[in-house]
Amino acid sequence: MTPTLRRFWKYWLLAAVVMALFVRLGVWQLHRKAEKEALFAQVQAQIDARKAQPLAVAFAPDRMQAFDWAVGSCLLDGRHVVMLDNQLNDGQPGIRAFAPCAVDASGRSVMLDFGWYPLGPNRIMPKPLLPAQLEVQGLLMPPPSGGLVADQVQKGNGVTVVTRIDARSLKQALGNTPVAPRVMRLDPALKVGGKRDFHVFPTTMPPEKHFAYAVQWFAMAAAIFVITLLLSLRARKK
Structure with missing residues (x-):
């Protein structure tokens, strides 16, 4: 060789x-x-089947990363509106509005996703008009991903602005209200809140x-x- x-x-x-x-x-x-x-496929199967679960299933420790269709009646406190910052929709900056929904007498709450709102250069936060009581249905899911800004909580103008939906930090921000580790993306058919759909992975690579x-x-x-x-x-x- x-x-x-x-x-x-x-x-x-x-x-x-x-x-x-x-x-x-x-x-x-x-x-x-x-x-x-x-x-x-798991998400679409839950949306298609719409097999109703009670809202309390949002607290199940073995379902923290799962997707479940849930229905129920809840009480909302309009004083506690949470805005998830740095949320894009078709390239336009905005926020997603959340509010705690008390699911039982103990005050345990599920954060309801009321949808996306545009945010102008002045960054004046919208204040959604929320009913005191609401019959809800939607998809229980892990919280949406936050923005690129480090975790922070700001209060003002009657709303709490956060960069990440986290049950532990929200519990303190909302007056020690127990918050479920999952949130509920409300059914777009409900005539309440801002722009919503069931595209629950907007930032996930297809x-x-x-x-x-x-x-x-x-x-x-x-x-x-x-x-x-x-x-x-x-x-x-x-």
């Missing part, structure tokens, strides 16, 4: 390591695609994107193989 060919064994070893890395990344993207598809990235990683691995093969064949001819 000539020195040139011996040297190319080192190149093949390096190429094999790089190709293995690219293939691994591609397989990981395919796994993420499957996970997203299963998650989206499965199609994961598949596209997987194809790119596999294509890069194939390109490394072809380039190394051509270079080694050229060296052998010489």
Whole structure:
């Protein structure tokens, strides 16, 4: 074997390591695609079936990351309106309005998502008009992701502005009211609040994107193989 060919064994070893890395990344993207598809299917199944659960199921510790359709009657205190800051809708900045809904006599509350509101440059927070009592139905879900700003709580003008919906911090902000770890995205059919839909993953990469990235990683691995093969064949001819 000539020195040139011996040297190319080192190149093949390096190429094999790089190709293995690219293939691994591609397989990981395919796994993420499957996970997203299963998650989206779970949410859609709950919306389609609308198998009613009581509001109290929002407190179930084994369902903190699950999605459940729930219905019930609750009492709202219009003095406690929570605004989740840094929420985009079609590229427009705004907030999502939440309010605690007392589900039983003990005062345990579920945060109701009343929808998205635009926010102007003056950052004057809207004050949604909320009924004292409301028959609700909607999707219990983990809280939406916050913005890029660090966690903070601000009060003023009758509202509490937060950058993350967190049960522990909200309990203190709302006067030690026990708050469920999940929130309820109200059914868009209810004529109350701001702009709402059941697109519960607005910032989540869709499965199609994961598949596209997987194809790119596999294509890069194939390109490394072809380039190394051509270079080694050229060296052998010489």
